[in-house]
Each structure stands twice: as C-alpha cells, then as structure tokens.
Amino acid sequence: xxxxxxxxxxxxxxxxxxxxxxxxxxxxxxxxxxxxxxxxxxxxxxxxxxxxxxxxxxxxxxxxxxxxxxxxxxxxxxxxxxxxxxxxxxxxxxxxxxxxxxxxxxxxxxxxxxxxx
Amino acid sequence: xxxxxxxxxxxxxxxxxxxxxxxxxxxxxxxxxxxxxxxxxxxxxxxxxxxxxxxxxxxxxxxxxxxxxxxxxxxxxxxxxxxxxxxxxxxxxxxxxxxxxxxxxxxxxxxxx
Numbered sequence: 001x002x003x004x005x006x007x008x009x010x011x012x013x014x015x016x017x018x019x020x021x022x023x024x025x026x027x028x029x030x031x032x033x034x035x036x037x038x039x040x041x042x043x044x045x046x047x048x049x050x051x052x053x054x055x056x057x058x059x060x061x062x063x064x065x066x067x068x069x070x071x072x073x074x075x076x077x078x079x080x081x082x083x084x085x086x087x088x089x090x091x092x093x094x095x096x097x098x099x100x101x102x103x104x105x106x107x108x109x110x111x112x113x114x115x116x117x
Numbered sequence: 118x119x120x121x122x123x124x125x126x127x128x129x130x131x132x133x134x135x136x137x138x139x140x141x142x143x144x145x146x147x148x149x150x151x152x153x154x155x156x157x158x159x160x161x162x163x164x165x166x167x168x169x170x171x172x173x174x175x176x177x178x179x180x181x182x183x184x185x186x187x188x189x190x191x192x193x194x195x196x197x198x199x200x201x202x203x204x205x206x207x208x209x210x211x212x213x214x215x216x217x218x219x220x221x222x223x224x225x226x227x228x229x230x
C-alpha cells in the first residue's frame with residue numbers, strides 16, 4: 001500500500017485479555033517502530049525492528065508486551081493480561097532504512113486505539 | 118537518554134498571525150530534528166526537519182531554526198490559516214548512536230478566524 005497501515009483502528013478489550021495489534025509498513029521499508037501515545041502526550045518509543053530482528057526493545061514497559069516481525073515486513077504487537085493503564089493509541093512507523101543512517105524519515109500509521117475496560 | 122521538552126502546550130493565534138513553538142533537547146550529540154503535525158484522529162505527518170549542519174530551513178510558510186549551543190530548536194508558522202490547527206510535535210535523535218526518535222509532549226495550535 002501507499003502508506004503504513006494498522007489494524008484494527010479501534011480495539012476494546014476486557015482487563016486481563018490478550019490482544020494483538022498489526023502493522024503493515026510501507027513496502028521495502030526495512031525499519032519498523034512501535035510507539036504508544038497517551039492522551040495529551042507525545043509518542044513514546046516501545047520497540048524498533050531492523051529487518052526481522054528487534055534492534056532495540058528498551059521501551060517495552062514490561063514482559064506483558066512483546067512484538068514480532070517474522071518476515072521483515074508485517075509486525076504484530078502482542079499484549080498479554082491487559083490492564084486499564086495499557087489504554088492508549090499504539091502507533092507504528094516505518095522508514096526505508098534505519099534513522100541511524102542519517103537521512104531516512106519515519107512515516108506513521110494512523111494507529112490503533114486500544115481501550116481496556 | 119535523550120529528553121525533549123516542548124512549549125507551549127497550547128497556543129491560540131488569530132488567522133494571519135505567526136505562531137512559534139519551541140523545543141529543547143538534552144543530548145548535545147543529537148543531530149536530526151523533525152517536526153510532525155497531527156490532526157485530530159489522524160497520523161502524525163512530517164512537515165519539516167532540520168539537521169545539525171544548518172541553522173535554519175524554510176518551506177513556504179513554515180521554518181525551523183536550530184541553536185546547537187543552546188540545544189533548542191523552534192518551529193515558525195507565518196500567515197497562519199485555520200487548516201494549520203493541529204497538534205505539533207518536535208523530536209530529536211542522535212543518528213550516530215540511536216535509531217529511535219524522542220518526542221516532545223506536543224503543542225495544540227488553534228488558529229481562530
């Protein structure tokens with residue numbers, strides 16, 4: 001597709017349930033990022049993939065959060081035993097190369113609004 | 118790690134006036150500074166960026182200035198229009214050692230008629 005696509009756009013789940021959020025990056029982009037955005041805040045980094053591997057997962061808040069990118073394209077963010085505090089918009093972004101190359105720019109998806117009730 | 122502060126949190130200007138949003142960063146090695154615009158319910162979109170080898174960059178009504186010594190950078194919007202109303206985020210990264218952008222907390226700009 002032309003841009004970064006995230007599904008679902010909205011997800012309401014009960015406390016304690018498991019959820020998966022999907023991100024389809026721009027075709028050919030090797031770098032993929034997950035961010036979390038709470039109301040009134042800037043995006044907060046969660047994890048970065050370069051290809052299939054998680055190059056930096058320092059932003060994952062705890063071991064209930066996990067993400068994969070098995071074929072170097074689509075990525076899934078997985079949250080176990082959801083808590084009300086997990087409610088936020090989860091944003092995915094991709095860039096053609098790592099931002100560390102010094103010239104790539106990051107393109108964002110529209111996000112998945114997760115509500116834990 | 119990098120820390121980015123952004124001010125003001127809200128800004129209201131009349132159509133046609135200028136708007137300025139300021140950010141400071143903590144890591145003196147940061148060298149890439151993008152600005153994103155996020156309309157309600159939509160994705161953040163890059164509107165302009167600046168690298169540390171220049172002090173100013175312009176694109177039509179939008180300009181960004183960078184002061185490396187003071188570690189701050191600013192977004193300037195001239196001749197504001199109602200469609201400029203949105204939340205604006207600054208970000209910073211040291212592309213030599215990091216691959217993740219650190220964002221400010223955002224500025225909600227309201228352009229009134």
